[in-house]
Amino acid sequence: MSSPIRVVVTGAAGQIAYSLLYQIAKGDVFGADQPVILHLLDIPPMMEVLGGVVMEIIDLALPLVTEIVPTADPTVAFKDVEAAFLVGAMPRQQGMERKDLLSANVKIFKVQGEALDKYAKKTVKVLVVGNPANTNALVCSRYAPSIPRENFTAMTRLDQNRGRAQIAERLKVNVGQVKNVIIWGNHSATQVPDANSATVDLGSGPVPVTGALKNDEWLKGEFITTVQKRGAAVIAARKMSSAVSAAKAAGDHMHDIWHGTAPGQFVSMGVLSDGSYGAPKDVVFSFPVTIENKEWKIVQGLQVADYHKPLLEATGKELLEEKAEAIEVCEH
Ligand SMILES: NC(=O)c1ccc[n+]([C@@H]2O[C@H](COP(=O)([O-])OP(=O)(O)OC[C@H]3O[C@@H](n4cnc5c(N)ncnc54)[C@H](O)[C@@H]3O)[C@@H](O)[C@H]2O)c1
Numbered sequence: 001m002s003s004p005i006r007v008v009v010t011g012a013a014g015q016i017a018y019s020l021l022y023q024i025a026k027g028d029v030f031g032a033d034q035p036v037i038l039h040l041l042d043i044p045p046m047m048e049v050l051g052g053v054v055m056e057i058i059d060l061a062l063p064l065v066t067e068i069v070p071t072a073d074p075t076v077a078f079k080d081v082e083a084a085f086l087v088g089a090m091p092r093q094q095g096m097e098r099k100d101l102l103s104a105n106v107k108i109f110k111v112q113g114e115a116l117d118k119y120a121k122k123t124v125k126v127l128v129v130g131n132p133a134n135t136n137a138l139v140c141s142r143y144a145p146s147i148p149r150e151n152f153t154a155m156t157r158l159d160q161n162r163g164r165a166q167i168a169e170r171l172k173v174n175v176g177q178v179k180n181v182i183i184w185g186n187h188s189a190t191q192v193p194d195a196n197s198a199t200v201d202l203g204s205g206p207v208p209v210t211g212a213l214k215n216d217e218w219l220k221g222e223f224i225t226t227v228q229k230r231g232a233a234v235i236a237a238r239k240m241s242s243a244v245s246a247a248k249a250a251g252d253h254m255h256d257i258w259h260g261t262a263p264g265q266f267v268s269m270g271v272l273s274d275g276s277y278g279a280p281k282d283v284v285f286s287f288p289v290t291i292e293n294k295e296w297k298i299v300q301g302l303q304v305a306d307y308h309k310p311l312l313e314a315t316g317k318e319l320l321e322e323k324a325e326a327i328e329v330c331e332h
């Protein structure tokens with residue numbers, strides 16, 4: 001058994017954390033032989049609820065959990081952590097605009113960036129889930145200058161999983177057979193789900209999804225809009241934001257940072273843009289990446305279809321607008 005690592009989950013009394021904590025506690029994320037000390041951060045009014053979550057983690061009776069630290073104090077929550085799931089933020093409710101969410105949430109990520117900077121390990125890997133996830137990740141990294149900016153990533157894995165599931169359903173295959181679906185840009189309705197580099201294994205090795213589907217119209221239209229609008233569709237149906245699927249995606253994302261991507265496969269995540277594929281620089285833009293030794297690398301040389309190009313431009317523009325607005329909120 002390795003020595004325990006400290007892992008913080010913020011928003012620990014909320015919906016997503018409720019599912020995520022079980023995955024972390026049972027070894028799905030950091031490995032079946034990696035003990036964890038769980039740091040659980042929420043705000044003071046949620047401490048009683050958080051106490052209930054702690055009771056349930058104890059009752060799971062899972063041997064990998066060596067200690068639980070529930071707190072409302074960021075200085076305690078971020079102390080010596082090696083992995084951070086930044087989930088705590090307000091979810092969009094029906095009728096709320098994205099803009100309302102940005103001004104409410106972005107300041108949380110400024111404060112937490114400052115706390116990570118002071119108290120976390122410099123090698124900490126930070127996954128931002130709370131929306132607007134890409135811009136929150138950018139803000140968090142700007143306020144944590146002593147931690148490499150590459151250590152901050154934003155979650156578009158839920159969108160990738162949604163895309164894979166849509167294709168599997170369409171092809172009537174198991175979702176495990178579908179790989180390398182890309183999400184470009186922002187985790188918002190402007191994101192660009194792209195299956196042109198995706199593969200499906202129909203029994204004799206991976207072949208292009210485009211060839212197996214033989215339905216370009218669907219890939220250019222309904223596939224994109226279904227994935228773009230899936231989060232809103234879940235909110236409309238559940239009257240609450242997606243939770244178990246978001247938690248699973250957060251676990252998948254951190255798992256791949258920790259253990260790397262499989263040969264021949266890539267995953268999508270929001271990372272600091274270097275301008276690849278014409279994306280604006282210095283925003284957190286979702287790209288296909290491979291991961292080795294806990295470091296991501298943007299996959300280069302993929303074909304971007306002409307019909308995707310204006311969509312990539314639009315999602316990049318939205319990220320620049322969000323960045324400008326976030327800077328305005330944080331500096332005033
Ligand atoms: N990136 C994605 O794919 C994705 C998917 C689903 C949801 N989300 C986002 O994740 C966030 C959380 O969603 P949820 O359904 O768990 O919400 P929730 O309301 O159930 O839980 C959020 C929790 O965060 C806590 N919180 C608020 N401010 C905090 C702070 N400053 N420090 C610590 N904790 C704080 C709240 O008290 C609450 O317990 C939302 O912003 C939602 O939009 C992102």
Ligand SMILES: O=C(O)CC[C@H](O)C(=O)O
Nearest residue numbers: 092131230231232241242
């Ligand atoms: O607020 C939204 O529209 C989306 C909520 C969440 O990020 C999701 O993708 O399910």
